Amino acid sequence: MAEQKVDTTHLKQAAAEHAAQQLQSGMLVGLGSGSTARLAVAAIGARVQQGLDIIGVPTSEATAQQAEELGIKLATLGQYPQLDVTIDGADEVEVGTLYLVKGGGGNQLREKIVASASKRLVIIVDESKLVKQLGTKAPIPVEVAQFGWQSTAHKLQQIGARTELRGGESNPYITDGGNYILDSTFGPIERALHLQSQLDSITGVVEHGLFLGLTSQVFIGTPDGVAELDPLPDR
Ligand code: A5P
Numbered sequence: 001m002a003e004q005k006v007d008t009t010h011l012k013q014a015a016a017e018h019a020a021q022q023l024q025s026g027m028l029v030g031l032g033s034g035s036t037a038r039l040a041v042a043a044i045g046a047r048v049q050q051g052l053d054i055i056g057v058p059t060s061e062a063t064a065q066q067a068e069e070l071g072i073k074l075a076t077l078g079q080y081p082q083l084d085v086t087i088d089g090a091d092e093v094e095v096g097t098l099y100l101v102k103g104g105g106g107n108q109l110r111e112k113i114v115a116s117a118s119k120r121l122v123i124i125v126d127e128s129k130l131v132k133q134l135g136t137k138a139p140i141p142v143e144v145a146q147f148g149w150q151s152t153a154h155k156l157q158q159i160g161a162r163t164e165l166r167g168g169e170s171n172p173y174i175t176d177g178g179n180y181i182l183d184s185t186f187g188p189i190e191r192a193l194h195l196q197s198q199l200d201s202i203t204g205v206v207e208h209g210l211f212l213g214l215t216s217q218v219f220i221g222t223p224d225g226v227a228e229l230d231p232l233p234d235r
Helices: 009-021 035-049 061-069 108-116 149-158 192-200
Strands: 028-031 055-058 083-088 092-094 118-126 140-144 162-165 180-185 205-208 217-222 225-229
Touching: 009 035, 009 083, 009 118, 009 217, 009 225, 028 035, 035 061, 035 083, 035 118, 055 061, 083 108, 108 118, 108 140, 108 205, 140 149, 140 192, 149 162, 149 180, 192 205
Parallel strands: 028 055, 028 083, 083 118, 118 217
Antiparallel strands: 140 180, 140 205, 162 180, 217 225
């Protein structure tokens, strides 16, 4: 029997509003992408309409459009290379480490650049995204150059991935940066840092959805309210 999908929008909404409440006027804020981040951008927009004065740096064209429509002032990393905080969603959060898989929505390159440029990365999720080990529920989206993508896929397979070109060969998904995505299934990942360095060393890989050591705090929408996962000591 097919697994029944439970609508958790109200839980994600609570986490998104909680994160938006942390912002103060004067902050430079990275704006994430995906359905949960979209709720956060809406909550930030509502605060801006009430007088919150922040500048946002969007992680995708879709987020830029939403933010503009809400009257959120936007800038680029060219204007502000370092941001105070980024609020974004995730496909998986490893509970013990706060390591993430991101990129289900295809924006991992810009998301990682913006997250890396931020003093704090706040992640908003519902409980369905929590895992003991990365790779349990979601593939790792690996963004690759279009040129020679089959060779890059072959290299990913050599390190143990089952790869799938997002969208399929007849209609491949193209990222905001003009690249393809190979959704790469490794199964539960025991040595995430090792896999990260393997992925980083493959020519043709532009970026990938492992976000390790970047997360400052996770807000989880639960039926009992918003729970927080402890910040890592060094972020
Ligand atoms: C977008 O590329 C992603 O990194 C999203 O943050 C992630 O896929 C979570 O998306 P949802 O909030 O839509 O589940």
